[in-house]
Amino acid sequence: GAVVSQHPSRVICKSGTSVKIECRSLDFQATTMFWYRQFPKQSLMLMATSNEGSKATYEQGVEKDKFLINHASLTLSTLTVTSAHPEDSSFYICSARAVTGYGYTFGSGTRLTVV
Amino acid sequence: SQQGEEDPQALSIQEGENATMNCSYKTSINNLQWYRQNSGRGLVHLILIRSNEREKHSGRLRVTLDTSKKSSSLLITASRAADTASYFCATASMEYGNKLVFGAGTILRVKS
Numbered sequence: 001g002a003v004v005s006q007h008p009s010r011v012i013c014k015s016g017t018s019v020k021i022e023c024r025s026l027d028f029q030a031t032t033m034f035w036y037r038q039f040p041k042q043s044l045m046l047m048a049t050s051n052e053g054s055k056a057t058y059e060q061g062v063e064k065d066k067f068l069i070n071h072a073s074l075t076l077s078t079l080t081v082t083s084a085h086p087e088d089s090s091f092y093i094c095s096a097r098a099v100t101g102y103g104y105t106f107g108s109g110t111r112l113t114v115v
Numbered sequence: 116s117q118q119g120e121e122d123p124q125a126l127s128i129q130e131g132e133n134a135t136m137n138c139s140y141k142t143s144i145n146n147l148q149w150y151r152q153n154s155g156r157g158l159v160h161l162i163l164i165r166s167n168e169r170e171k172h173s174g175r176l177r178v179t180l181d182t183s184k185k186s187s188s189l190l191i192t193a194s195r196a197a198d199t200a201s202y203f204c205a206t207a208s209m210e211y212g213n214k215l216v217f218g219a220g221t222i223l224r225v226k227s
Contacts, residue, residue: 006157034214043203044158044217057212093157095215104148104207104215108157 002028004096006107013084013114021079021110023094030096033077034104035069038091050077074099084114121204121218129226134191136221138204139184145207147180148215149189152201161189161202196227 003026013019023033031052036044048069049057056069068080077096081088093109121138128134140147149161164171164180164187171178177190191198204218 032213036217041222043220046214046216049212049214091155097213103163104160106150106158106160109155111155 002096002098002103002105004094004105004107006094006110008110009108010111011113013112015085015114016083018080018082019084019112021081021092021094021112023077023079023096023107025075025096025098025105028096028098028105029074030077031074031099032097033071034095034097035067035077035079036093036095038093038109040091044093047079081112084112086114088112089114121202121221123221124219125222125224127224127226128194130194130196132194132225134194134198134223134225136189136202136204136223137186138188138218139186140204140206140218141185142206142208142210144182145209145213147178147187148205148207149176149178149187150203150205150217152203152220154200158203191223194223194225196225199223199225 005024007022033050035047038044046059047062050069050071052071058064071077091109094107095104097104146165148163150158152158162173162178164178175192180187201220201222203220205215207213
């Protein structure tokens with residue numbers, strides 16, 4: 001079945017640094033990938049939609065200059081959290097939608113801790 | 116955002132009992148999906164029901180969809196301790212570019 005690999009699974013960084021999270025579709029092409037953030041004991045909140053070859057579409061309230069998204073190929077999207085602050089600490093999950101079909105496949109998530 | 120509501124927020128049952136979780140949403144949809152998440156882990160897709168379907172089964176799972184009430188339910192029969200997890204419904208709508216939008220989730224605890 002469709003597999004999405006998300007890396008790293010855990011990262012700890014210092015305030016003010018940047019962190020890059022990768023999301024790869026391993027055995028299918030995904031023109032669209034989605035990035036979600038999840039705070040403890042809460043639901044997944046959609047941050048942005050990543051479109052291959054074009055600019056990402058951000059949800060209301062999400063700072064595009066802080067959360068940089070690049071979707072350079074049909075199998076890779078990256079989310080870079082720039083100038084990270086402790087309040088950016090969260091669980092980030094990506095999802096890829098196949099070019100065909102209804103399916104959404106999720107990565108295993110990245111636990112970001114900013115100290 | 117078309118994030119839906121789920122109830123109950125938390126559910127605690129004994130092993131062997133059935134668990135029912137409900138989800139309501141706000142707009143027209145193409146499909147509704149249910150996911151499971153173990154603590155601190157990624158999401159596992161459980162079942163997808165299309166807007167023209169009313170009921171779907173998969174193993175011990177039964178999902179219903181009532182588009183007139185904009186609601187869905189997930190029934191887990193003969194629950195097991197391993198079913199302990201958070202359960203989320205998510206909707207996809209052409210109106211929102213088929214973005215998958217999640218409900219608030221139900222935390223299910225199955226006691227052995």
